[in-house]
Amino acid sequence: MPVLARTGNEAMAEAMRQINPDVVAAYPISPATEVVMIFSKFVADGLVDTEFVAVESEHSAMSACVGAASAGCRVMTGTSSQGLQLMSEILPIASALRQPIVLCEVNRALSGPINIHCDHSDTMAVRDFGWLQIFSENAQEAYDSVLQMIKIVEDVKVRLPGMVTTDGFIISHCMEKIETLEDAEVKTYLGEHKKMNSTLDLTKPITLGSLDLQDYYFEHRMPMAQAMIEAKEVILKVGQEFGAKYGRPYGLLEKYKLDDAEVAIVAMGSTCGTARVVIDELREKGIKAGMLKLRVFRPFPAAEVAEVLAGVKSIAVLDRSDSLSSQGGPLYTEVRSALYDAKTKPVLSNYIYGLGGREINLEDLRQIFSEQKSNQSGKIVYFGVRE
Amino acid sequence: MSEILEIRWHGRGGQGAKTAALLFADAALSLGMYIQAFPEYGPERMGAPVQSFNRLAKNPITIHCGITSPKIVVVLDPTLMASVDVTSGLLENGSIIVNTSKSPAEIRAELGLKKGKVYTVDASKIATEKIGRNIPNTPMLGALTKVSAILDFSAMIKDTEEKLKKKFAHKPEIIKGNIEAIKTAYETVKGEG
Numbered sequence: 336m337p338v339l340a341r342t343g344n345e346a347m348a349e350a351m352r353q354i355n356p357d358v359v360a361a362y363p364i365s366p367a368t369e370v371v372m373i374f375s376k377f378v379a380d381g382l383v384d385t386e387f388v389a390v391e392s393e394h395s396a397m398s399a400c401v402g403a404a405s406a407g408c409r410v411m412t413g414t415s416s417q418g419l420q421l422m423s424e425i426l427p428i429a430s431a432l433r434q435p436i437v438l439c440e441v442n443r444a445l446s447g448p449i450n451i452h453c454d455h456s457d458t459m460a461v462r463d464f465g466w467l468q469i470f471s472e473n474a475q476e477a478y479d480s481v482l483q484m485i486k487i488v489e490d491v492k493v494r495l496p497g498m499v500t501t502d503g504f505i506i507s508h509c510m511e512k513i514e515t516l517e518d519a520e521v522k523t524y525l526g527e528h529k530k531m532n533s534t535l536d537l538t539k540p541i542t543l544g545s546l547d548l549q550d551y552y553f554e555h556r557m558p559m560a561q562a563m564i565e566a567k568e569v570i571l572k573v574g575q576e577f578g579a580k581y582g583r584p585y586g587l588l589e590k591y592k593l594d595d596a597e598v599a600i601v602a603m604g605s606t607c608g609t610a611r612v613v614i615d616e617l618r619e620k621g622i623k624a625g626m627l628k629l630r631v632f633r634p635f636p637a638a639e640v641a642e643v644l645a646g647v648k649s650i651a652v653l654d655r656s657d658s659l660s661s662q663g664g665p666l667y668t669e670v671r672s673a674l675y676d677a678k679t680k681p682v683l684s685n686y687i688y689g690l691g692g693r694e695i696n697l698e699d700l701r702q703i704f705s706e707q708k709s710n711q712s713g714k715i716v717y718f719g720v721r722e
Numbered sequence: 723m724s725e726i727l728e729i730r731w732h733g734r735g736g737q738g739a740k741t742a743a744l745l746f747a748d749a750a751l752s753l754g755m756y757i758q759a760f761p762e763y764g765p766e767r768m769g770a771p772v773q774s775f776n777r778l779a780k781n782p783i784t785i786h787c788g789i790t791s792p793k794i795v796v797v798l799d800p801t802l803m804a805s806v807d808v809t810s811g812l813l814e815n816g817s818i819i820v821n822t823s824k825s826p827a828e829i830r831a832e833l834g835l836k837k838g839k840v841y842t843v844d845a846s847k848i849a850t851e852k853i854g855r856n857i858p859n860t861p862m863l864g865a866l867t868k869v870s871a872i873l874d875f876s877a878m879i880k881d882t883e884e885k886l887k888k889k890f891a892h893k894p895e896i897i898k899g900n901i902e903a904i905k906t907a908y909e910t911v912k913g914e915g
Binding site: 338339340366451452472473502504505506508509510511512605606608609611612694695696697 | 744747748751756757758759760761763783784785786787788790
């Protein structure tokens with residue numbers, strides 16, 4: 336396998352080149368600009384067969400994606416922050432029309448105040464729109480997950496759109512060692528794109544996006560909920576097959592030294608990598624520390640989360656966003672809900688951290704672990720914020 | 723942590739601090755190492771102080787926070803020393819490499835530095851002579867390779883030449899100058915006593 340030095344953005348663009356989608360419609364926004372900028376160069380250089388639609392806004396980008404996907408095309412795009420929010424009128428339409436669009440999302444704070452750096456507010460804001468959401472710890476995971484996401488969303492049991500995210504600048508602009516697959520291998524891995532319910536199939540005319548009121552709307556929403564439930568198995572199957580073929584297995588979540596852990600964190604994205612170093616240190620000191628790294632946020636793997644957290648005494652859920660609900664961050668409320676029926680309930684606290692790219696370093700994570708001893712369940716901490 | 727080499731580059735916007743970090747990491751990767759290279763992001767202005775960073779290790783690097791205690795600091799522009807604390811967090815046994823015509827002893831005195839090792843190399847002069855422009859980042863790569871002693875020099879030169887050939891496919895004339903500049907800096911970087 337080729338070994339390359341690539342940033343998160345370059346890794347995602349490389350995956351897109353190898354996928355060679357039929358249509359990419361995109362509008363640039365920092366820190367995701369490079370994903371589509373690099374990809375547009377592949378188009379200009381004739382390395383892909385993609386029809387690149389340079390639109391005038393993200394709203395149009397997602398609209399063009401839905402149109403192209405409705406015609407039966409394999410479609411991709413990329414965006415971040417306000418760009419994702421400008422798409423948000425069309426995002427639920429993409430999922431309701433069951434279009435398997437794949438979006439490379441670079442996590443960035445929401446305005447305002449204006450901030451270009453990493454947090455998960457943008458992705459969390461669209462978490463209930465029927466899109467699958469996979470978070471990446473590093474550039475390698477971003478590359479692997481973009482390839483897998485194509486397989487996942489095109490599975491007939493799923494047929495929902497999906498986004499793969501990296502942490503803005505921390506991963507999107509950090510060059511690391513990645514292993515890629517050969518171009519031909521990616522082609523074999525993904526297989527032929529099968530058109531389904533194409534609006535261009537004149538032998539089977541269909542209507543998409545029509546008015547659907549009290550009589551049938553509910554029945555058309557229900558299969559989306561079912562698809563999201565079934566997506567869990569598909570994500571797991573695709574991740575395991577990827578591991579069997581290429582040596583890097585993926586699941587819904589990853590346990591890091593969690594099995595016998597007494598104190599643990601739950602986290603997503605790049606912070607998990609930094610936390611590994613702290614957990615290793617604590618283990619050397621005889622402290623039974625561990626981590627649940629959540630890879631898949633939608634569908635939320637509640638049963639799996641509850642199962643692996645069951646025996647842990649004290650857990651801090653790290654949220655890199657705040658839902659401003661007065662009840663803690665979105666990851667925390669999901670984890671707390673997942674543990675409602677657990678026989679032994681851990682002490683569960685919430686650390687909202689790193690908003691707007693605020694640094695989270697080894698010392699910060701050491702502090703979060705050490706505070707677990709005295710935390711009351713239900714405690715919500717705005718970590719490191721100045722008064 | 724001790725097995726990860728952390729490097730901080732100081733430069734001014736446009737001097738190539740980011741490119742230098744990328745090239746150094748890419749060369750290390752080619753020699754079988756795990757690497758990270760990342761710039762500090764903020765408003766990008768030509769001439770403003772900027773930083774970029776490297777991590778190099780024999781084992782996978784999972785840490786993704788900033789670098790605050792570098793083992794090596796590389797200063798592309800000596801005028802930065804007046805306004806930026808370039809030795810901030812430098813490890814006790816660390817090294818600082820400055821692009822200057824001055825001696826390491828003079829730089830140590832200017833910085834008031836009590837720890838570590840000081841190296842100097844006249845990268846601007848080398849760049850002007852070999853490349854024709856004052857772009858000190860590539861010669862500083864040579865000096866860093868010497869001081870860090872983590873990469874095999876001939877392999878590093880070979881790899882960097884290939885990378886430059888790709889990057890400057892439309893300007894082949896500048897590749898030879900850059901390679902000569904790296905070699906000269908490698909040979910002429912001065913330590914203390």
